[in-house]
Amino acid sequence: MDESRRLVTSVKPVRTSKAVAPVGTDRPLDSYLPESGNRGYRVSRYELDLAYKVVANRLDGRATVIATTTDVRAKYSLDLAQTMRVAKVALNGKRPAKFAHRNGKLTVAPAEKIPAGAILTFTIQYSGTPSPLQTMWGEVGWEELEEGSLVASQPNGAPTWFPCDDHPGSKATYRITVTTDAPFTAVANGTLLHKTSRSSRTTWVYEQPEPMATYLATVQVGHYETRKVAVTPVPQYAVHPPRLRAQFDKDFARQPQMLELFTRLFGPYPFAHYTALVTDDDLEIPIEAQGLSTFGANFCDGKGREERLVAHELAHQWFGNSLTLHRWRDIWLHEGFACYAEWLWSENSGGPSAQELSADAYRGLAGKPQDIVLGDPGPRDMFDDRIYKRGALTLHALRLRLGDDRFFTLLRTWTTENRHSNVTTEQFTDLATRFTDTSLRALWDGWLWDAALPPSPRI
Incomplete structure (x- = not known):
């Protein structure tokens, strides 16, 4: 995402334990979004069968969520917005003892205890009129357009259209089937396996085989x-x-x-x-x-x-989708890298050099409040433009310190060793030590952990 929170201008608005862990006492998976994500299992696959009526903005869904339990629990929960009404739930092919849908959580109690390490398969039928969540970052999730819809879920909008474990560390494979009105086109993540038309409806089936975070899942419908x-x-x-x-x-x-x-x-x-x-x-x-x-x-x-x-x-x-942050405090690993990629493209395509662009960015940051810590900016500021620019400047400073050969070898090693996984700032700074004989502590302290700007990186 580029620079500020999205606003659509034309929308209508694993440790195994034998102890039973009660729902509601778990510590948050991420302090930035304490209500998102769930403990007790790890999802490996989502199979979503969606029917969408464009004019009515009506979504009917059947979600199969396949997971592995990490401990024994009396209840398991999924994230699902209250705009979706749950009609039926099955757990491992059976009716659960009970289920409840409150405050954005679908809680399911198994009829019998499920051991740690066992397969956990939720099958959920639901429907409703999807709408985006109103958050401190703007509207996120499923949004209705003039003719069609789009999904833009960063950071916590995925539950507006399917039940999920909504945390970036919970990556899984997907099959997304969308049936919608002809002649609209439905686009989703992955490879289109096939499409079929019947009467005035067309069904599109997509397979996403590489693990994907929930906020990166999308459906786009339009002419x-x-x-x-x-x-x-x-x-x-x-x-x-x-x-x-x-x-x-x-x-x-x-x-x-x-x-x-x-x-x-x-x-x-x-x-x-x-x-x-x-x-x-x-x-x-x-x-x-x-x-x-x-x-x-x-x-x-x-x-x-x-x-x-x-x-x-x-x-x-590369930076965000294949390598996905494990916690939202590390957002610079997405946006700082993507911003620096802008500068690299300019430098290699006849535009201003990364050095020139870094100097411009530094002058801009110097004129703004210096009250954000890049490595832990807080939830309200994690999409602030200063994160983008300061993150790119951090990489430029590291490039000047290492030299081009070692810097770009570092980036390629970073993407290769962590392909399709989750990453942290500590992993990146630890990896960088393999590419220099001198300490990088002062560089990281100044750029990542001090609010004040360090000196501008210069050749």
């Missing part, structure tokens, strides 16, 4: 055409309203070169393909999801003025 626009280094697709075809071809013309550059600098692209989708509505900022990025029509005017955003969202496929 779109789909085209393959490049084949190397991986297939690249354009999805957009037909009226924006010419503008897309101009604004995204250099995306294949970006992907080639980032593959060289960051390592192999982590997924089977990449899709850039443009809605027919205006959006305040672009939105990343696993394997695809979403841009508003206002970013596709044929003038090429937003190329840095194309680079930013593409870079998130």
Whole structure:
């Protein structure tokens, strides 16, 4: 995501224990979002069968959530917004002793105790009128457009459309089936396995085999055409309203070169393909999801003025989607890296160098309040523009300290060793010590843990 919280301008608004752990006494998984996520199990797969009526904004769903228990519990819970009404629940194919849906939690009590290490399969039928959550970062989750819908869930909007363990450390594979009105197109994460049409409805089936965090799961519905626009280094697709075809071809013309550059600098692209989708509505900022990025029509005017955003969202496929933070305090590992990727693209495509852009960013930060700690900014400020720019400056300072050869080898090692997993700031700083014989403590203390800006990084 780029720089500030998204606002859609045209929406309608594992340790095993034999002890039984009671629900409601668990400590939060993440202090930034203490109500999100659940203990007692680890999800390995989601299978979502969704039917969406565009005009009525009506969603009917059947979710199968496959997990492994980590301890014995009297109850298990999933995150699900109250806008969804739960009709039926099964646990391992049986009716549970009882279930309840309150305050954004679907709590299920098994009829018999389930041992630690056992398979736990929830099957949930639900329906409702999906709408985004109102949060301190703006609206997040399923949003209704003028004709269609989009999903942008960072950081806690996934429960607006499916029951889940909504924490970035809970990554799983997905199959997403969407049935919607013809002639609308439905796009979701992963590879389209097949689509079938019957009467006035079309069903689309997508498979996402690489583990994915819940907030990166998405469904986009609109009047779109789909085209393959490049084949190397991986297939690249354009999805957009037909009226924006010419503008897309101009604004995204250099995306294949970006992907080639980032593959060289960051390592192999982590997924089977990449899709850039443009809605027919205006959006305040672009939105990343696993394997695809979403841009508003206002970013596709044929003038090429937003190329840095194309680079930013593409870079998130490495930094954010393949390598996903384990806790939200480490958001700079997503946004600082994606912002620095903008500078690297500029430097390698005839624009200002990373050094020039870093100097501009530093001057901008110096004129703003210096009251954010990059390594732990607090939930309210985790999408502040200062996180993006200061994160990029941190990487530039590290690059100057290590030199290009060691710096880019570090980045490629980082993405290779942690491919499709969760990461922390401590893991990155520990890895960096392998690429220098001198201490980096002063660099990390100054850029990550002090609120005041260190001196500007200079060649």
